[in-house]
Amino acid sequence: MHDVLFSFNQWAVTPWKLIGYCGVLLFGGRWIAQLASSAMAGKPTFPRLFWYLSLSGSACLLAYFIWGKNDSVGILSNLMPAFIAAYNLMLDIRHRRRATGVS
Incomplete structure (x- = not known):
């Protein structure tokens, strides 16, 4: 996983860097999801997609840094x-579920 896939000048890309x-992109993309959701609602909102993107982006970055x-x-x-x-996703x-009566 540390083998260089390709390089550009002095910039080497490994599989771990691709994961990073x-x-x-996932962690930054959450703000685009939040912006779109807020624009549609006309007020600040955090859609569930925001928390999924946060969690998956953090997981990729943790894997890269570990x-x-x-x-x-x-x-x-x-x-x-x-x-x-993860906590906010669980709360959402x-x-x-409570709002829709699904258990």
Whole structure:
């Protein structure tokens, strides 16, 4: 997983870096989902997709920082958002189940 897939000038891309880039895109893409949801609602909102993107982006970044780079700063900076996203996703699912009467 640490083998260079391709390089451009002095920039080398490994499979782990692709996982990291995917995490960055997912984690950053959550704001586009939030922006679109807020624009449609006419007020600030956080759709469930925001929390899915947060959780999946954090998971990719954690994998990159744990196995790809072994960087404790990156690990710690992505652990809290992962827990918060998981908690908020759980609250959202629980709230919608109660609202619709589905158990």
